[in-house]
Ligand code: ATP
């Protein structure tokens with residue numbers, strides 16, 4: 231991966247780590263982890279966290295673990311585990327032999343819970359969920375202590391073991407940490423540590439009917455793996471006292487430092503796994519990897535490269551302040567990358583027939599076309615010209631305004647790599663729609679070069695009718711038609727913000743080379759944008775193209791405004 235750039239921008243987490251290294255904290259070790267819950271596919275927000283965790287370790291000579299946070303048996307599936315590993319690898323990161331599952335620690339976690347009880351710091355509570363809620367208090371009012379709070383250590387040990395052995399029904403009891411029902415931080419008001427839930431777990435099967443809660447599991451998993459910096463998103467800031475409490479009271483051999491940063495939000499999309507799952511399950515999109523989805527797999531199918539996503543993660547930086555990033559920045563990053571690497575090609579998405587009346591019927595006319603002007607090693611290819619060609623319907627206007635520099639009656643334009651042509655006649659159907667243009671060409675302009683210094687104002691692309699092929703092209707717009715789809719008026723949901731026109735399928739004419747392509751290959755269709763061969767619907771000799779992004783650089787326009 232020669233292309234991989236170093237994680238260059240400075241941020242507050244790097245400053246913390248630099249300071250820690252200076253003080254020889256953790257004996258100079260840096261060890262991070264990426265801890266996804268396998269309850270959905272990864273999205274671009276996760277990519278931020280992946281690039282951050284792996285990037286920091288890379289920069290400071292440390293290590294990063296991949297750990298599945300699989301404490302919630304019901305929503306987790308093997309398919310998600312596989313897709314998450316694929317996506318992290320595809321992004322260009324390697325956890326080597328450090329693949330872990332929180333469920334691997336269930337035995338140890340159980341022992342830690344027993345230790346809590348023995349220290350008089352946890353109790354088995356039989357309050358109903360409603361009672362727990364009622365006793366919890368509010369932000370303004372302290373909570374009240376559960377009547378089960380002062381059970382003896384022996385009784386708690388006995389009940390907890392019997393919870394584990396399956397003697398009590400689901401939901402009838404919990405193990406709670408005994409902290410402080412009057413704490414101003416609600417997370418510290420005797421949080422639940424274990425619950426009873428008879429559910430099949432994707433790794434431990436039916437061995438357990440009690441499962442540890444996230445806060446308890448997370449800090450201890452970090453500790454067991456020797457994590458030094460446990461980086462998470464801001465919503466866990468209020469959980470940090472609990473993270474620290476468990477590690478402190480259990481007197482663990484090491485104490486990872488939790489550091490929070492702002493999660494990534496992007497406009498015109500939703501980023502919660504719950505909502506993405508709903509889009510998939512209710513058929514609003516064509517699976518997790520639908521090219522309109524903000525998932526890593528969707529972006530990959532759309533034509534994004536790992537380098538472009540890493541570049542994006544680097545550019546957005548890492549802060550404590552929540553904000554919404556413009557989708558244009560992500561598009562800018564992929565455009566930058568594809569401009570360097572994508573082979574150029576000719577395709578016409580909305581064809582208008584052009585007959586060149588003075589062009590001979592039966593000659594073979596091979597023209598040179600550059601494969602990538604940005605890449606001196608990309609070489610060139612031959613394009614076959616013919617008497618009948620297709621041009622883009624938008625490249626002709628019968629009655630053009632002043633600023634229109636393309637084809638019009640009597641007007642001469644350059645066909646890219648081919649000839650100058652002049653429009654002589656416009657043919658219409660009975661409805662008055664233009665269905666064909668009759669043109670002449672100048673044989674002396676071969677290669678698109680002016681024969682006598684005369685200038686044409688426009689250059690347009692074309693595909694030969696005789697040699698060109700047809701291919702399906704899928705053109706995408708934002709999945710949602712509002713900037714913040716999470717916000718919906720009273721009685722509506724984010725689903726009401728779906729853009730009904732986010733997918734348009736067209737039948738295009740393409741140059742013959744575009745038929746012999748492999749899924750995942752990327753092209754720039756000249757003047758139109760970047761396109762990627764779809765991995766799901768393409769067949770041999772019958773490719774389907776996804777439009778990745780247009781050529782227009784709206785981001786630099788936005789950036790230049792101020
Ligand atoms: P969601 O809220 O979308 O369901 P999650 O936080 O529940 O996501 P996890 O699988 O628990 O998803 O996330 C794994 C890691 O990725 C966590 O450390 C989490 O903080 C981080 N992460 C999740 N979403 C984002 C985001 N939008 N921006 C940055 N990091 C994120």
Ligand code: MG
Pocket residue numbers: 267
């Ligand atoms: Mg989570």
